[in-house]
Amino acid sequence: MSVATYDVVIVGGGIVGVACAYECAQRALRVALIEQDVIGGGATAAGMGHVVVMDDSDAQFALTRYSQQLWQELRRELPAEVEYEQCGTIWVAADEDEMSEVLRKHAYYSRRGVPVEVLRALDLERIEPNLRKGMTGGLLIPEDGVLYPPCAAQFLLESALLKGATLYSGSTVSRIGSGQVYLSDATTLSAAVVVNAAGASAPALTPGIEVRKRKGHLVITDRYPGFVHHQLVELGYLKSAHSVNADSVAFNVQPRQTGQLLIGSSRQFGAEHKDVDQEIMWRMLQRAQEYLPALAKTSAIRAWTGFRAATPDKLPLIGQWPADPSVYLATGHEGLGITTSLATARLLADQITGKASAIPIEPYLPSRMASLEHAHA
Amino acid sequence: MPDDITVLVNGRTLAVPQGATVAAAIVTAGTYCRDSVKGEPRTVLCGMGICFECRAEVDGKPHQRTCQIICVSGMRVSTQDRMSR
Amino acid sequence: MTANKQFDVLVVGGGPAGLAAAASAAQHGVRVGVVDENPNLGGQIWRQGIGGTNTEAENWIRKLRSADAEILCGMRVFDYPTPNVLHAETHDDLVELRYRKLVLATGARERFLPFPGWTLPNVMGAGGLQALVKSGFSIAGKRVVVAGTGPLLLAVAAYLHSHSAQIAMICEQVSLRRLAKFGFSLLSHPDKIAQGRYLRKQISGVPFVPSCWPVAAEGQGTLRAVVISRGEKFERIECDFLACGFHLVPNVELATLLGCRLRNGFITVDEFQQTTVPNIFCAGEPTGIGGVELAVTEGQIAGHAAAGHPKSARTLFRDRRKLRKFGEVLERTFALRPELREVPVAETLVCRCEDVTYARLKAQPSWRAAKLQTRCGMGPCQGRVCGPQTEFLFGWSADSVRPPIFPARVENLGRMLPDIAPAYSETLRGPQ
Numbered sequence: 001m002s003v004a005t006y007d008v009v010i011v012g013g014g015i016v017g018v019a020c021a022y023e024c025a026q027r028a029l030r031v032a033l034i035e036q037d038v039i040g041g042g043a044t045a046a047g048m049g050h051v052v053v054m055d056d057s058d059a060q061f062a063l064t065r066y067s068q069q070l071w072q073e074l075r076r077e078l079p080a081e082v083e084y085e086q087c088g089t090i091w092v093a094a095d096e097d098e099m100s101e102v103l104r105k106h107a108y109y110s111r112r113g114v115p116v117e118v119l120r121a122l123d124l125e126r127i128e129p130n131l132r133k134g135m136t137g138g139l140l141i142p143e144d145g146v147l148y149p150p151c152a153a154q155f156l157l158e159s160a161l162l163k164g165a166t167l168y169s170g171s172t173v174s175r176i177g178s179g180q181v182y183l184s185d186a187t188t189l190s191a192a193v194v195v196n197a198a199g200a201s202a203p204a205l206t207p208g209i210e211v212r213k214r215k216g217h218l219v220i221t222d223r224y225p226g227f228v229h230h231q232l233v234e235l236g237y238l239k240s241a242h243s244v245n246a247d248s249v250a251f252n253v254q255p256r257q258t259g260q261l262l263i264g265s266s267r268q269f270g271a272e273h274k275d276v277d278q279e280i281m282w283r284m285l286q287r288a289q290e291y292l293p294a295l296a297k298t299s300a301i302r303a304w305t306g307f308r309a310a311t312p313d314k315l316p317l318i319g320q321w322p323a324d325p326s327v328y329l330a331t332g333h334e335g336l337g338i339t340t341s342l343a344t345a346r347l348l349a350d351q352i353t354g355k356a357s358a359i360p361i362e363p364y365l366p367s368r369m370a371s372l373e374h375a376h377a
Numbered sequence: 378m379p380d381d382i383t384v385l386v387n388g389r390t391l392a393v394p395q396g397a398t399v400a401a402a403i404v405t406a407g408t409y410c411r412d413s414v415k416g417e418p419r420t421v422l423c424g425m426g427i428c429f430e431c432r433a434e435v436d437g438k439p440h441q442r443t444c445q446i447i448c449v450s451g452m453r454v455s456t457q458d459r460m461s462r
Numbered sequence: 463m464t465a466n467k468q469f470d471v472l473v474v475g476g477g478p479a480g481l482a483a484a485a486s487a488a489q490h491g492v493r494v495g496v497v498d499e500n501p502n503l504g505g506q507i508w509r510q511g512i513g514g515t516n517t518e519a520e521n522w523i524r525k526l527r528s529a530d531a532e533i534l535c536g537m538r539v540f541d542y543p544t545p546n547v548l549h550a551e552t553h554d555d556l557v558e559l560r561y562r563k564l565v566l567a568t569g570a571r572e573r574f575l576p577f578p579g580w581t582l583p584n585v586m587g588a589g590g591l592q593a594l595v596k597s598g599f600s601i602a603g604k605r606v607v608v609a610g611t612g613p614l615l616l617a618v619a620a621y622l623h624s625h626s627a628q629i630a631m632i633c634e635q636v637s638l639r640r641l642a643k644f645g646f647s648l649l650s651h652p653d654k655i656a657q658g659r660y661l662r663k664q665i666s667g668v669p670f671v672p673s674c675w676p677v678a679a680e681g682q683g684t685l686r687a688v689v690i691s692r693g694e695k696f697e698r699i700e701c702d703f704l705a706c707g708f709h710l711v712p713n714v715e716l717a718t719l720l721g722c723r724l725r726n727g728f729i730t731v732d733e734f735q736q737t738t739v740p741n742i743f744c745a746g747e748p749t750g751i752g753g754v755e756l757a758v759t760e761g762q763i764a765g766h767a768a769a770g771h772p773k774s775a776r777t778l779f780r781d782r783r784k785l786r787k788f789g790e791v792l793e794r795t796f797a798l799r800p801e802l803r804e805v806p807v808a809e810t811l812v813c814r815c816e817d818v819t820y821a822r823l824k825a826q827p828s829w830r831a832a833k834l835q836t837r838c839g840m841g842p843c844q845g846r847v848c849g850p851q852t853e854f855l856f857g858w859s860a861d862s863v864r865p866p867i868f869p870a871r872v873e874n875l876g877r878m879l880p881d882i883a884p885a886y887s888e889t890l891r892g893p894q
Contacts, residue, residue: 037830038827038828038831038834041834045834150834154835169827219872222440223440258837263872275864276865276876278541278878281875282875282876282877282878283876285872285875288872289872289873295872296871296872296873297871297872299842299869299870300866300869300871300872300875301840301841301842301844301866302840302844302866303865304864393598395512396513396597396598397512397597397598397599398597400594401594401597401598401599404594404599405598405599413814414815414816414817415817417581417817418583418683419583420583420586421590421594422585422586422587422590422814423571423572423587423593423847424587424589424590424591424592424594425506425571425589425590425593426499426538427846428814428846429815429842429843430814432842440842444593444594444597445500446501446553448598
């Protein structure tokens with residue numbers, strides 16, 4: 001039985017785990033990262049790769065905006081394969097009710113210094129001609145972007161390795177606790193801090209974490225350059241992300257740098273198998289065709305699923321786990337893992353090194369869970 | 378040839394035997410089907426509909442596997458030289 | 463949605479195995495359908511093309527028609543939304559195909575191996591160039607090098623020659639010694655010898671060179687010459703076309719999607735050609751690359767068995783045993799030599815859909831990592847071209863199959879028919 005000692009051991013090589021490894025290594029901590037399969041091979045690979053601001057709550061806004069800015073700073077260093085593209089998001093309003101939501105968002109973001117622009121019906125038709133006619137308008141957020149997550153994760157990993165981090169590739173963790181990480185090959189790693197960044201599998205390592213799997217579907221098409229220019233989302237997306245127990249779909253289409261169209265989104269609880277759910281995929285695509293009728297004839301070349309890590313209050317868990325002070329959590333990012341990975345890493349590293357953070361950390365602390373009322377739809 | 382029909386390949390008329398595929402028409406026209414992701418010229422490879430190298434635009438529809446489409450008189454074929462960029 | 467069709471026995475694939483299966487099942491009076499994505503029946507090896515006829519294919523098609531079997535061409539199966547139902551796409555519509563028994567006769571495709579310049583226009587598969595000529599392209603007067611491995615090379619060379627192509631050389635990577643052993647083993651398959659001799663006669667005068675393989679294709683924007691490795695030397699041959707294929711790879715995607723078990727990359731079947739899924743049969747190349755006669759025999763067995771007539775199936779067991787032996791000889795003879803792994807250089811493209819180079823792939827630890835990092839295998843061919851290559855080059859095996867198994871229109875994915883949808887809708891509640 002061999003024991004290796006580190007300052008920080010991170011379990012999980014998804015975007016959050018590698019971002020944490022990178023940040024901690026940058027701060028000269030001795031870091032080990034454990035990934036049992038392919039780097040970024042879980043929800044990271046399955047997701048849409050958007051880097052967006054969200055205003056579901058002030059805390060969500062703070063985290064996404066902070067993190068988005070970090071991505072923008074990092075942008076110059078990102079290799080071409082990461083395909084970082086600042087295509088912007090348009091929240092599409094299909095009727096007057098949704099248009100008032102557009103105006104509310106506009107005010108919210110403007111007050112907080114996020115560049116936004118209200119689009120009227122004619123503007124929308126002009127800049128996104130493939131949208132169904134009759135939309136009322138939309139909100140353009142030009143600083144939103146997309147990237148290709150597996151390569152982003154690989155870049156962060158390589159950067160972490162360059163700063164001295166160690167990767168345990170292909171190793172499975174059987175248990176963590178009290179500053180120890182036990183691998184299934186009988187290796188033990190010892191650390192002052194063990195970070196659980198295992199995404200939807202986080203509760204298996206730290207029982208009691210309120211993280212549930214939330215299944216999503218995506219479909220990608222062949223190349224249709226210029227079909228859409230911005231990421232397009234329906235305002236009902238928030239309703240879908242909100243609902244706690246129901247299965248839902250919401251329109252969300254993204255142009256990739258390759259010219260392919262990435263079509264989402266869906267949310268299901270309680271679905272444990274990875275198989276594509278025909279009915280959900282059908283409903284998701286129907287919804288997408290309601291907004292982009294010309295999608296109907298495009299060639300869909302792949303469909304897949306992934307499991308988001310969802311928490312009851314839709315905010316991630318970043319910080320010390322009260323039941324075991326050696327364990328820190330960096331999980332529960334639901335649909336915002338790519339976006340908030342960099343900020344998560346900063347907040348986590350700040351707490352490990354006793355530094356103050358750029359934004360308030362309380363809303364994301366795992367200790368909040370004890371006093372939290374569970375929200376029901 | 379008496380059994381020939383006419384199709385348009387990149388705007389130019391071409392006579393092909395009846396029953397010929399669009400892929401055969403493209404190669405007969407002396408051109409190629411598409412540009413690859415990195416801009417290289419590509420044409421028919423497998424001839425049986427599985428490699429997707431023979432994709433071209435047929436009657437306005439992009440990404441058609443031309444080896445699987447029989448020419449119809451007057452068909453408009455545009456090779457996807459610009460589409461993949 | 464055009465059609466909603468029901469069959470007692472549905473056969474997927476209209477090549478030799480599929481035609482034999484459908485005709486055999488149909489003769490027992492059950493409702494039979496055969497579906498194929500090509501515009502015409504015959505599959506690859508019995509592809510008739512313009513003005514061509516294949517007597518065997520015609521015979522089977524005649525049997526099909528006289529037994530009122532339904533022929534569905536131009537339909538591409540891409541998913542099975544629910545057990546006993548397949549979804550297929552036509553140029554304009556979606557077709558639902560329901561069955562009691564299914565016979566998978568999905569055939570095989572050529573294996574391609576990468577070498578510098580192989581993506582140049584006019585470097586095609588051996589079967590690929592033959593298919594193109596059958597589909598209306600004139601090869602008359604064109605200079606062609608035929609290369610790769612397998613009995614297909616001779617057949618393709620003979621065909622092209624008979625259509626006035628100038629065959630510069632046939633390059634077979636297998637050694638003379640192995641070929642001689644193969645030839646010797648054919649003594650127990652006299653019809654094969656006759657076939658071989660006939661083909662050789664057709665192209666007498668064309669150099670047939672064993673232990674020989676392409677190492678580069680040259681040209682600016684189109685093929686001008688091929689460089690081959692021949693013994694210790696390299697030789698440059700000017701040509702207009704290179705017809706190059708390295709034997710066959712079984713099309714097992716649909717069977718895998720349906721849950722049939724595989725062994726060594728082929729679908730396992732019992733003596734009645736039944737797969738591990740009770741109402742699904744499989745015949746022909748997906749159960750083992752063995753040539754036309756074996757495919758036809760297996761097809762007949764599967765057809766009889768699927769139609770509920772095992773006794774008729776049994777009468778063919780002996781033929782199948784004999785023909786399987788030939789299949790095994792084929793596999794042994796045309797195994798790929800390891801030198802072919804040394805042929806690609808760093809910039810040689812391996813994944814043609816996404817233009818991924820050999821060097822980028824070599825750096826990856828697994829197929830899955832390669833897919834995620836480079837997009838190899840994530841293009842429209844869904845790994846059908848690059849999968850067999852990376853398997854040979856790096857020993858990677860593909861991961862599981864997901865629908866759609868062929869690209870399909872967005873409007874058709876997951877599309878539910880009215881009478882299936884209610885059952886599914888029951889399980890869902892929610893605001894949307």
